[in-house]
Protein backbone atom coordinates (compact mmCIF):
# COMPACT_ATOMS: atom_id res chain seq x y z
CA UNK A 1 0.00 0.00 0.00
CA UNK A 2 1.25 3.56 -0.60
CA UNK A 3 2.34 5.43 2.53
CA UNK A 4 -0.42 7.70 3.88
CA UNK A 5 0.27 11.44 3.60
CA UNK A 6 -1.42 14.61 4.81
CA UNK A 7 -4.40 15.23 2.51
CA UNK A 8 -6.54 17.76 4.39
CA UNK A 9 -4.98 20.63 6.39
CA UNK A 10 -6.48 19.18 9.60
CA UNK A 11 -4.75 15.78 9.09
CA UNK A 12 -1.76 14.28 10.84
CA UNK A 13 0.23 11.17 9.93
CA UNK A 14 1.17 8.85 12.77
CA UNK A 15 3.94 6.25 12.69
CA UNK A 16 2.12 3.38 14.43
CA UNK A 17 4.12 1.74 17.21
CA UNK A 18 1.40 -0.66 18.32
CA UNK A 19 -2.07 -1.46 17.00
CA UNK A 20 -4.67 -3.95 18.15
CA UNK A 21 -7.13 -6.44 16.78
CA UNK A 22 -10.65 -5.81 18.11
CA UNK A 23 -13.43 -8.33 18.59
CA UNK A 24 -15.48 -6.18 16.21
CA UNK A 25 -12.81 -6.68 13.48
CA UNK A 26 -13.78 -10.36 13.55
CA UNK A 27 -17.22 -9.62 12.11
CA UNK A 28 -15.70 -8.77 8.74
CA UNK A 29 -12.98 -11.43 9.14
CA UNK A 30 -15.75 -14.02 9.42
CA UNK A 31 -17.70 -12.52 6.52
CA UNK A 32 -20.61 -11.56 8.79
CA UNK A 33 -20.26 -7.92 7.82
CA UNK A 34 -18.82 -6.55 4.61
CA UNK A 35 -15.72 -4.46 4.11
CA UNK A 36 -15.22 -2.22 1.09
CA UNK A 37 -12.63 -3.77 -1.29
CA UNK A 38 -9.29 -2.00 -0.85
CA UNK A 39 -10.15 -0.62 2.57
CA UNK A 40 -7.84 -1.50 5.45
CA UNK A 41 -8.72 -2.56 8.95
CA UNK A 42 -7.97 -1.64 12.56
CA UNK A 43 -9.14 1.27 14.70
CA UNK A 44 -6.84 1.19 17.76
CA UNK A 45 -3.29 2.53 17.70
CA UNK A 46 -0.56 4.40 19.53
CA UNK A 47 2.50 5.98 17.99
CA UNK A 48 4.41 9.09 17.01
CA UNK A 49 3.19 12.00 14.90
CA UNK A 50 5.49 12.43 11.87
CA UNK A 51 3.59 15.04 9.84
CA UNK A 52 0.81 17.57 10.37
CA UNK A 53 -1.34 19.69 8.08
CA UNK A 54 -1.24 23.51 8.08
CA UNK A 55 -4.33 23.85 10.29
CA UNK A 56 -3.11 21.50 13.02
CA UNK A 57 -2.11 23.76 15.91
CA UNK A 58 -2.17 21.64 19.08
CA UNK A 59 -0.68 18.31 18.02
CA UNK A 60 2.94 18.54 16.85
CA UNK A 61 5.44 16.38 15.00
CA UNK A 62 7.18 14.17 17.57
CA UNK A 63 4.19 13.83 19.91
CA UNK A 64 3.57 10.28 21.14
CA UNK A 65 -0.20 9.88 20.94
CA UNK A 66 -3.19 7.66 21.54
CA UNK A 67 -5.49 7.24 18.52
CA UNK A 68 -9.07 6.64 19.70
CA UNK A 69 -11.31 4.49 17.53
CA UNK A 70 -13.16 7.26 15.70
CA UNK A 71 -11.87 10.64 14.70
CA UNK A 72 -13.73 13.77 15.86
CA UNK A 73 -13.18 17.53 15.65
CA UNK A 74 -13.70 18.22 19.35
CA UNK A 75 -15.62 21.44 18.70
CA UNK A 76 -19.03 20.66 17.16
CA UNK A 77 -22.27 20.47 19.17
CA UNK A 78 -22.05 16.68 19.57
CA UNK A 79 -18.41 16.85 20.73
CA UNK A 80 -19.31 19.66 23.15
CA UNK A 81 -21.86 17.30 24.70
CA UNK A 82 -19.18 14.62 25.03
CA UNK A 83 -20.60 12.49 22.25
CA UNK A 84 -17.49 12.44 20.08
CA UNK A 85 -18.79 9.34 18.27
CA UNK A 86 -21.56 11.52 16.77
CA UNK A 87 -19.16 14.28 15.63
CA UNK A 88 -20.42 16.20 12.59
CA UNK A 89 -16.95 15.85 11.06
CA UNK A 90 -16.18 12.42 12.51
CA UNK A 91 -15.43 9.14 10.82
CA UNK A 92 -14.05 5.65 11.08
CA UNK A 93 -10.90 4.15 9.63
CA UNK A 94 -11.44 1.80 6.70
CA UNK A 95 -14.84 3.40 5.98
CA UNK A 96 -14.70 7.13 5.30
CA UNK A 97 -11.03 6.77 4.33
CA UNK A 98 -9.20 3.65 3.20
CA UNK A 99 -6.36 4.01 5.73
CA UNK A 100 -6.65 2.14 9.03
CA UNK A 101 -4.64 1.36 12.13
CA UNK A 102 -3.14 -2.10 11.45
CA UNK A 103 -0.33 -0.52 9.43
CA UNK A 104 3.07 1.14 9.77
CA UNK A 105 1.63 4.57 9.00
CA UNK A 106 -1.81 6.05 9.60
CA UNK A 107 -3.56 9.18 8.37
CA UNK A 108 -5.58 10.80 11.15
CA UNK A 109 -8.23 13.32 10.08
CA UNK A 110 -9.18 16.08 12.58
CA UNK A 111 -5.86 15.54 14.36
CA UNK A 112 -6.30 18.29 16.97
CA UNK A 113 -9.69 16.96 18.06
CA UNK A 114 -8.79 13.29 17.85
CA UNK A 115 -5.26 12.66 19.09
CA UNK A 116 -4.30 12.70 22.76
CA UNK A 117 -0.71 12.97 23.99
CA UNK A 118 0.07 10.19 26.47
CA UNK A 119 2.22 12.60 28.48
CA UNK A 120 1.81 16.38 28.62
CA UNK A 121 5.22 17.04 27.00
CA UNK A 122 4.50 14.62 24.15
CA UNK A 123 7.18 12.15 25.17
CA UNK A 124 6.82 8.39 24.97
CA UNK A 125 5.66 6.64 28.16
CA UNK A 126 7.53 3.69 29.72
CA UNK A 127 7.38 0.42 27.78
CA UNK A 128 5.27 -1.08 30.57
CA UNK A 129 2.53 1.50 29.99
CA UNK A 130 2.27 1.10 26.21
CA UNK A 131 -0.29 -1.76 26.27
CA UNK A 132 -2.53 0.20 28.65
CA UNK A 133 -2.26 3.28 26.42
CA UNK A 134 -3.36 1.10 23.51
CA UNK A 135 -6.28 -0.23 25.57
CA UNK A 136 -7.41 3.39 26.05
CA UNK A 137 -7.94 3.62 22.26
CA UNK A 138 -11.04 1.46 22.55
CA UNK A 139 -11.69 -1.33 25.04
CA UNK A 140 -10.99 0.54 28.29
CA UNK A 141 -13.09 3.53 27.24
CA UNK A 142 -15.82 1.15 26.08
CA UNK A 143 -15.90 -0.72 29.40
CA UNK A 144 -15.92 2.64 31.20
CA UNK A 145 -18.86 3.80 29.07
CA UNK A 146 -20.80 0.69 30.15
CA UNK A 147 -20.15 1.33 33.85
CA UNK A 148 -20.59 5.12 33.78
CA UNK A 149 -23.81 5.04 31.67
CA UNK A 150 -25.31 2.47 34.02
CA UNK A 151 -24.66 4.68 37.02
CA UNK A 152 -22.20 2.39 38.82
CA UNK A 153 -21.04 4.07 42.01
CA UNK A 154 -20.20 3.46 45.66
CA UNK A 155 -22.35 0.68 47.07
CA UNK A 156 -23.33 -0.77 43.69
CA UNK A 157 -23.69 -4.47 43.10
CA UNK A 158 -22.73 -4.73 39.45
CA UNK A 159 -22.87 -7.69 37.09
CA UNK A 160 -20.63 -7.72 34.02
CA UNK A 161 -21.62 -10.09 31.21
CA UNK A 162 -18.73 -11.13 28.97
CA UNK A 163 -15.11 -12.13 29.59
CA UNK A 164 -13.68 -10.58 26.42
CA UNK A 165 -11.46 -7.50 26.50
CA UNK A 166 -14.41 -5.10 26.90
CA UNK A 167 -15.97 -7.17 29.68
CA UNK A 168 -12.63 -7.27 31.50
CA UNK A 169 -12.30 -3.50 31.13
CA UNK A 170 -15.87 -3.05 32.40
CA UNK A 171 -14.78 -4.87 35.57
CA UNK A 172 -11.87 -2.43 35.93
CA UNK A 173 -14.25 0.49 35.35
CA UNK A 174 -16.83 -0.71 37.88
CA UNK A 175 -14.06 -0.89 40.48
CA UNK A 176 -12.73 2.52 39.49
CA UNK A 177 -16.21 4.01 39.98
CA UNK A 178 -16.49 2.48 43.44
CA UNK A 179 -18.75 -0.55 43.02
CA UNK A 180 -19.07 -2.48 46.28
CA UNK A 181 -19.41 -5.83 44.57
CA UNK A 182 -18.62 -6.94 41.05
CA UNK A 183 -19.91 -10.23 39.65
CA UNK A 184 -18.58 -11.48 36.30
CA UNK A 185 -20.56 -13.79 34.05
CA UNK A 186 -17.80 -15.54 32.16
CA UNK A 187 -17.12 -18.55 29.95
CA UNK A 188 -15.50 -21.70 31.27
CA UNK A 189 -12.12 -20.39 29.99
CA UNK A 190 -10.00 -20.62 33.17
CA UNK A 191 -7.50 -17.92 32.14
CA UNK A 192 -10.29 -15.43 31.51
CA UNK A 193 -11.91 -16.20 34.86
CA UNK A 194 -8.57 -15.68 36.60
CA UNK A 195 -8.04 -12.38 34.79
CA UNK A 196 -11.55 -11.22 35.74
CA UNK A 197 -10.83 -11.97 39.40
CA UNK A 198 -7.47 -10.25 39.35
CA UNK A 199 -8.97 -7.15 37.71
CA UNK A 200 -11.60 -6.86 40.44
CA UNK A 201 -14.42 -9.40 40.10
CA UNK A 202 -15.48 -10.72 43.52
CA UNK A 203 -17.40 -13.62 42.02
CA UNK A 204 -17.25 -15.37 38.67
CA UNK A 205 -20.33 -17.23 37.45
CA UNK A 206 -19.89 -19.63 34.54
CA UNK A 207 -23.52 -20.76 34.31
CA UNK A 208 -25.52 -19.46 31.32
CA UNK A 209 -29.10 -18.41 30.69
CA UNK A 210 -31.59 -19.14 33.47
CA UNK A 211 -28.93 -20.76 35.63
CA UNK A 212 -26.88 -17.56 35.54
CA UNK A 213 -29.92 -15.52 36.54
CA UNK A 214 -30.57 -17.89 39.47
CA UNK A 215 -26.93 -17.56 40.53
CA UNK A 216 -27.11 -13.74 40.47
CA UNK A 217 -30.36 -13.83 42.46
CA UNK A 218 -28.71 -16.07 45.05
CA UNK A 219 -25.93 -13.48 45.49
CA UNK A 220 -28.36 -10.56 45.88
CA UNK A 221 -31.03 -11.85 48.28
CA UNK A 222 -33.25 -12.57 45.30
CA UNK A 223 -33.35 -8.93 44.18
CA UNK A 224 -30.99 -8.91 41.20
CA UNK A 225 -28.10 -6.58 40.40
CA UNK A 226 -28.23 -2.78 40.58
CA UNK A 227 -26.57 -2.63 37.16
CA UNK A 228 -25.84 -5.19 34.49
CA UNK A 229 -23.13 -4.25 31.98
CA UNK A 230 -23.83 -6.20 28.80
CA UNK A 231 -20.51 -6.57 26.94
CA UNK A 232 -21.35 -9.27 24.41
CA UNK A 233 -24.24 -8.16 22.18
CA UNK A 234 -26.07 -11.44 21.56
CA UNK A 235 -29.78 -12.14 22.12
CA UNK A 236 -28.94 -14.62 24.88
CA UNK A 237 -26.69 -12.25 26.80
CA UNK A 238 -29.29 -9.47 26.54
CA UNK A 239 -32.04 -11.68 27.87
CA UNK A 240 -29.75 -12.74 30.74
CA UNK A 241 -28.99 -9.08 31.45
CA UNK A 242 -32.68 -8.13 31.60
CA UNK A 243 -33.49 -11.04 33.89
CA UNK A 244 -30.50 -10.49 36.21
CA UNK A 245 -31.09 -6.77 36.88
CA UNK A 246 -33.23 -5.73 39.84
CA UNK A 247 -36.50 -3.85 39.42
CA UNK A 248 -35.57 -0.20 38.98
CA UNK A 249 -32.06 -1.18 37.90
CA UNK A 250 -30.13 -0.37 34.76
CA UNK A 251 -28.77 -2.46 31.90
CA UNK A 252 -26.09 -0.83 29.77
CA UNK A 253 -24.86 -2.34 26.54
CA UNK A 254 -21.64 -1.65 24.68
CA UNK A 255 -21.25 -4.77 22.53
CA UNK A 256 -22.51 -4.26 18.98
CA UNK A 257 -25.98 -5.88 19.15
CA UNK A 258 -26.63 -8.71 16.72
CA UNK A 259 -30.17 -10.10 16.45
CA UNK A 260 -31.39 -8.61 19.74
CA UNK A 261 -35.14 -7.91 20.18
CA UNK A 262 -36.34 -6.26 23.37
CA UNK A 263 -39.85 -6.51 24.80
CA UNK A 264 -40.57 -3.02 26.16
CA UNK A 265 -43.55 -4.30 28.18
CA UNK A 266 -41.15 -6.30 30.37
CA UNK A 267 -39.05 -3.21 31.04
CA UNK A 268 -42.17 -1.17 31.78
CA UNK A 269 -43.48 -3.51 34.43
CA UNK A 270 -40.13 -3.56 36.26
CA UNK A 271 -38.97 0.03 35.66
CA UNK A 272 -35.76 -1.21 34.07
CA UNK A 273 -33.62 1.37 32.24
CA UNK A 274 -31.55 0.49 29.19
CA UNK A 275 -28.65 2.72 28.27
CA UNK A 276 -25.24 2.55 26.61
CA UNK A 277 -24.31 2.43 22.95
CA UNK A 278 -21.13 3.15 21.05
CA UNK A 279 -18.58 4.54 23.50
CA UNK A 280 -17.22 8.08 22.99
CA UNK A 281 -13.75 6.95 24.05
CA UNK A 282 -12.07 10.21 22.98
CA UNK A 283 -14.25 12.06 25.51
CA UNK A 284 -13.17 9.70 28.31
CA UNK A 285 -9.42 9.92 27.67
CA UNK A 286 -8.79 12.92 29.98
CA UNK A 287 -10.46 11.00 32.83
CA UNK A 288 -8.83 7.61 32.18
CA UNK A 289 -5.31 8.63 31.17
CA UNK A 290 -4.32 9.82 34.68
CA UNK A 291 -5.60 6.54 36.13
CA UNK A 292 -3.19 4.65 33.86
CA UNK A 293 -0.27 7.02 34.48
CA UNK A 294 -0.80 6.76 38.26
CA UNK A 295 -0.96 2.95 37.96
CA UNK A 296 -4.47 2.86 39.43
CA UNK A 297 -5.68 0.77 36.50
CA UNK A 298 -3.80 -1.58 34.19
CA UNK A 299 -6.09 -2.31 31.22
CA UNK A 300 -3.10 -3.42 29.13
CA UNK A 301 -3.46 -6.77 30.84
CA UNK A 302 -6.18 -7.67 28.32
CA UNK A 303 -3.42 -8.16 25.72
CA UNK A 304 -2.57 -11.84 26.03
CA UNK A 305 -0.54 -12.04 22.81
CA UNK A 306 1.94 -9.84 20.94
CA UNK A 307 2.67 -10.38 17.24
CA UNK A 308 4.38 -8.46 14.46
CA UNK A 309 2.53 -6.76 11.63
CA UNK A 310 3.59 -9.50 9.21
CA UNK A 311 1.90 -12.02 11.53
CA UNK A 312 -1.43 -10.21 11.60
CA UNK A 313 -3.24 -13.13 9.95
CA UNK A 314 -2.16 -15.32 12.86
CA UNK A 315 -3.50 -12.66 15.24
CA UNK A 316 -6.92 -12.91 13.63
CA UNK A 317 -6.79 -16.70 13.71
CA UNK A 318 -5.97 -16.76 17.42
CA UNK A 319 -8.72 -14.32 18.29
CA UNK A 320 -11.27 -16.07 16.09
CA UNK A 321 -10.41 -19.38 17.79
CA UNK A 322 -10.61 -17.66 21.21
CA UNK A 323 -7.01 -18.74 21.88
CA UNK A 324 -6.05 -15.09 22.42
CA UNK A 325 -8.12 -12.62 24.42
CA UNK A 326 -6.67 -9.65 22.53
CA UNK A 327 -3.59 -9.31 20.34
CA UNK A 328 -1.18 -6.37 20.36
CA UNK A 329 0.34 -5.81 16.91
CA UNK A 330 3.91 -4.57 17.36
CA UNK A 331 4.93 -2.83 14.14
CA UNK A 332 8.64 -3.02 15.02
CA UNK A 333 8.62 -6.83 15.29
Ligand SMILES: [Zn+2]
Nearest residue numbers: 073076079087
Ligand atom coordinates in the same frame (compact mmCIF):
# COMPACT_ATOMS: atom_id res chain seq x y z
ZN1 LIG B 1 -17.35 17.11 16.65
